[in-house]
Amino acid sequence: SSVSVVICSGDSVFLEGAYQYSAGTYFDTLTGGNNCDSIITTILTFASSDSSLTAASICFGDSMLLQGAYQTTAGSYVDSFSNAGGCDSVVTTNLTVSSQLSVQLSSDTTIVTGGSVVLVASGGASYLWSTGDTGSSVTVSPTSTTTYWVNVSDSLGCLGTGQVTVTVLPAEYLVYVPNVLSLSSVNLEHTRLYVYGRGVESLELIIYDRWGKKVYESSDASATTRSDGQCCAYGIGWDGTYKETGKPLNSAVFVYKLTGLFSNGKEFIESGNITLIK
Template sequence: IWGPVQASPDTSICIGEPAFLGVTGGANYQWTVLQGTNPSLSNPNSANPVATPTVTTTYLVTSTINPYCPSFNKDTVVIEVLKGPDMAGQPDVLTCPNYEVSLDLGIVKNPGVTYSVKWTPAAGLSSDTVDNPKVKIKSTQTYNVTVGSSDNRCKSLDTILVDVLTGMSIENPDTGICLGQKVDVRGVGDSRYSYSWTHPTDNAPTFSNAGGIQTSITPGDTGVHKYILHAQHPNCPGVDSTVNFDIDVQPNPSVQVDEDESMCYGDTMQLTAIVTPNTFNRYTYSWTPGAALDFPDRKNPIFSAVEEGVATLTFVARTPAGCADSDQVSLNVYAADFLTLPGDTVICPGDTITIGMQVNPGVKFYWLPDYNISSVSAVQPRVWPVANQLFNVYASDSFGCLDTGHINITVRPRAVIDMPDTVTIYPGESYQMDPAGNCLYYTWFPPLGLSNADVSNPKVSPTVNTRYIVHGRTEAGCSVTDSIDILVKNDSYLDLPNAFTPGNRANGRLQIVRRGVAELKSFAVYNRWGTKVFETTDINEGWDGTFNGEIQPMGVYIYTIQAITPSGQTFTKQGNVTLIR
């Protein structure tokens, strides 16, 4: 016998909570929903199913093992589902980064009832315990909110997605380009934005995609322009998110340099380059090759013609972005050394030399000074300076180029020989030539009777009257000619002084004075009493004023001389001589 079926007592739950049902009496149970949420049971055939109704629900449990007692084999249980506070809820929100948005749960508030609110997480909320906080965040966030009241223990739950639009960025750094070039913009951004570009200083740029991040910008004018990308969304009224970058749009220069020119070696010329537009002040300039320029990095350098031939110079004007133009000028440098003169030279006084200048055809020239020269317009003039002289020549060729040259002519001192015109010698004598002057080299003619014809001071001993001619030459090569007559006497000459002083150096011995050679037969001296106090046959010996070792007194003495000359004549002479002490 089975007892009556009895279900667990009626109860209440909060929405979302489980209700644990139970039954006693009978067996083989069958649970069904009479009214309410169906299905909402974990197992309709279990004695203890779990019910999860969302509204108040009545459950019928029937024991199928005793169908014969229909009034006792079933029972009902009512599960009342209580609600938390009524609220409309906050829809998900789409907003911009750091844009403040107001949330509102829309709680239906009953008089006399108090309500509690809790938001999680609290980050970005003005308050996590009010039903209408403000939220301001950088990135998307999901908030969970729980609302309770003093009516019952049940709470209302909600989940709100605050979807924050992702930011945007441009990868392009500030850059410089040439006018007419384009810049490809690289960047990322949320596709839900509306994009637009502004350009405050560029009046006419071209965008390949004016409503997007990925675009190409072709600036319309030179200058440093700022290009601003704007991102806007209707959920963020009044908010204009911007990023920007600068494009330094530089002009394409146009260059014009001088016409080709000709110039002379050694001249200088200022080059001129015109660069347009001239309002741009950041050009860099270069001339190549620049070795002949004073400042090859300037527009208007000075060119120095230091090399003959054609010099082709290239001028380039360039902006920092590489916008450039170039032009060339050719400079034909004519030679300015068309005079060829011999080296400096040395002449002697009275000499005339020819200056062997070489010139190109068509050259005009003029010599200075205009004296001691055969012609100031001669190619190879003859000159005869009387002193050291610098001759300058000034010339111009058919191109108008000037050349100068000079030759220094040094006039050495005049060669000088000074010697007697005539010298007399006696038989057997010689004469030592001793010319004065500045000559270093000598030649005598004729060589007959000379000891050496190539020295300055030969001994000469001619046997007859002879004129000797001497040629002298200085170290500088200047020469002079002179002559001397050597007169040869026919016979020798003998004589004796009329006084002497023994012991006196100059006249201390009584000796025969002779010119030429002679054979002495006798030279004797007698005192006044006729005593012979001295005698010799040596013509070179003289009396010293003594006799037999005794000094003879002052007084007058008598001498006799007997000799034979080279001609064989007998020479005899006697006279008086005074001895002085």
């Protein structure tokens, strides 16, 4: 009689008194119950195992099931499956993990009732704000203190998020610092840098040069009427010299930090740049 046997590459079958690892035709003689010979012809073939290489990418913080576990780090992972012939199918997956998406977003800010502010996000390819806007920037005019969030996705579909709070003050409470001090201005009020606002109870203004060295500090919250007749300018103002010693500073960009309290007890914190022009 003749039989066909199919085994996987690398396996063997016992034929002709030995384990056979090669395809071919093999003959075995068996003795039956009546002492007559029975010749078995075996046609042996091999089904091939297969292997493949694939690449996969996941976002930072995601995972993929490889080698029997959820993998979160980049690397090469090998999995074995059975193919249609019942033989091994080896799949090697080169896994890459995208860097964590960094969302840059406008700092928390303060406006007065009726005001508006532009919030800007960057770091991605598409944006979705809590307002429903889908651009990288959005103009908001909240009537009360509001926290806005934005979902950002990159070209691979990986997600990041950020949020910014816009504090809304009643119109009677306001504080700001001009971003330019022009010592040659014909307007004498502009030749000193004042803190302007309304309803300020106390303050501390510190100005630093670009190396972080303190060049001016004041906690003078005495209020005077501005040159336009409006309230108010606070303190005696910075005259552009080093620690009020009379030593003039060169034209440059400086950084300020302003903290204090309004008369309603609410704290304010502001910071920004000041350009000194001679």
